[in-house]
Amino acid sequence: MAVTLVKERWQSRVGEVVLGATPEQGGTRSHTITIGGDGTLPFLQFEGTVANRPIIALEVQDVEPEWNPLVKEYFADVFNNPAAWAKKCVEEFGADVIFLKLAGANPEGANKTPEECAQVVKDVLAAVSVPLIVVGCDDTEKDNEVMAAVAEAAAGENLLIGNAEQENYKSLVAACMVHKHSIIARSPLDINICKQLNILINDMGLALNKIVIDPMIGGLGFGIEYAYSIMERARIGSLQNDKMLAMPMICNVGYEAGRAKEANASTEDFPAWGDLNDRQILWETMTATSLLQAGGSLILMRHPEAAKLVKKNIEDLMVSNA
C-alpha cells in the first residue's frame, strides 16, 4: 500500500547573508558566497528548499597558536606569515572562506596595535580572493579598538566581523554600518539572549541580512547537545517566521573540538582510545557534521583532514532527496 509522507509546511525561511564583496560591489573579492536561505530543516530537500550549501572556513591566526602539535604540523612553514597561511588554506586545503583570528592583539600576549592588526587583514585580503571572517582576541576593550581599525582598513569588503555580544555590541555595529561589513552576534548558548541581541543590533540600523548568529557551541562530549538544541530551536523559529532568529549560524568547531581531552590525550596514555592523529581528525569531523544537522551554515575548522571529511559529508548531504 502506498504511504503518503506527512510533510511540514513551513511559513518562512532562514534569511540569506552574503559574505565578501567583488570590485563592482566595492570590495576586492573574486566572488561572494551566500549562506542561509533554507526553507526547511537541514537537508530535508523533500520538504523544502535547501538553498545554499554550508561553508567551511579554515582558521588562520596572526601569531603562532597554541594548538596541538599534530595540527600545527600542517602549517609549520607559514606561522608568522598569516598571508601565506591563508593562501595555503585556500590553495592546498580548499577552504571556502578564511577565518582570521587576531589573537596577537591580546594585551596579555603579543599586544599588537590596532594598526598592525589592520595591516594583517590587508595582507590576507591581498593574498587570497575568498571572503574573510575576522575576529579579535576576546579582550573586549582591545577588540573594540582593533575591530574599528580593521573595519576601516577593509572598508567595502563586506567582511564578517565578530564578535558582538549583549554587553558589547555598539561600537562593532557602528563600524560594520559605516564601513559596510556584516557582523557575528554571539550569545552564550541562550536562545533568548540570541534573539534579543539580534533585535538590539537591528535597532541600531544594521539590516537583518548583515547578521550571522554564533550560538556558541560545545564540542563533541562537551555539551554539543546543548548547542544542538539551541540551534534547532532557532532554525524552527526562523521557519515559523520569527524574523529575529532567521539568520544563518556560525559554529566555531575547530576551537571547541580542539580543546577536548579526546583530541589531545596521547595514544600512549590512552591506548584503548586509538591513534591520536585519527582521533583528533574524527573529533573535529564529528563535531562539525553533528552541527550541520542542527543547521550550522558556516563551520570554522582547523584540521585540514577534518575539513576534507566534512566537505565530503556536505557534498553527500546536498544531493537532493526530494
Add this chain to the structure above:
Amino acid sequence: MIIIGERINGMFKDIGEALKNRDPKPLQYWAVKQQEGGAHYLDVNSGPAIPKEERPEAYEWMVNVIQEVSDLPLCLDSTNYDAIEAGLKVCKRPAMINSVPAEREKIERVFPMAVKYNASVIGLTMDKTGIPKNAENRLAFAMELVAAADEFGLPMEDLYIDPLILPCNVAQDHAPEVLEAIRMVKTLSNPAPKTVLGLSNVSQKAPDRPLINRTYMAMAIACGLDAAIIDANDDDLVATAATADILLNKSIYCDSYVKVFKTR
C-alpha cells in the same frame, strides 16, 4: 497570534464618508496606523455605505488604495461574494475571506473561490437558523465547514473557524460555550483548522470594553484561538496577545518580545 485590524469598516463614520467620496486618505491612514499598532491582516468592510450594486467596484478600489501604503495581507469582509471576488482579483498577497456560514449554497460559492485565489476562509458556526446556544452545536457546524474544506481542496490551515461570540452584557452564557467550542474545534482534524473571533463583540455596549476584550482574548488564546479581529491600536490588547504567545511557548522569549510581535 494573528491580529486582524478591524478599523477599515464603513460602519465607522470617517471610513463611510471616505467610501462615498472615494477619498483614499482615511483608509490609508488607518492601514498604516493599524500596521504600526501590530496588525498582521487588515479587515476591509464597506459596511452599508455603498449600495449593493456598486460594491464589487468599491472593494476593488479599497484593496487598491490600501495596497498603495501597506503590504499587509487583507481580510475581505462582506456578505456579498461578488464584491469579495472583485477584491481578491486585485489582492497582491493571499487574502482572507470573511466570511461564510455553514450553509451549503454559500459554501459552494466561497470555497472554490478561496482555492482559486489561494485565500483563507473564515467559516462561521451558524446557518439560517442563527447562532447556536452551546458548544456542541457550534461544533456540528464547524464539522460541516471542515468537511467542505476537505471536499473542495482547501488546506485545513487555511480554514478559520469563528465560533461567534456574543456581548457578555446580554448573552453571558455564550462566553464559556465559545471557549469550549474553540477547544473542541482543535480536535476535529489533523492538522486542525485555525480559529478566529470577532473579539470586540464580546464587550458591545459595556462600560469598560478594553478590559473585557483583553481578558476574554487571553482566555480564548489559552483554549487555542489563532486569530482575532480586534482594535489593533489598543496597545494593551496587542501586548496581551504577544504575552499570551510567550506564555504558551508559541514564540521564543526575548526582552523586547512585545515590540517584535508588533513589527514582525
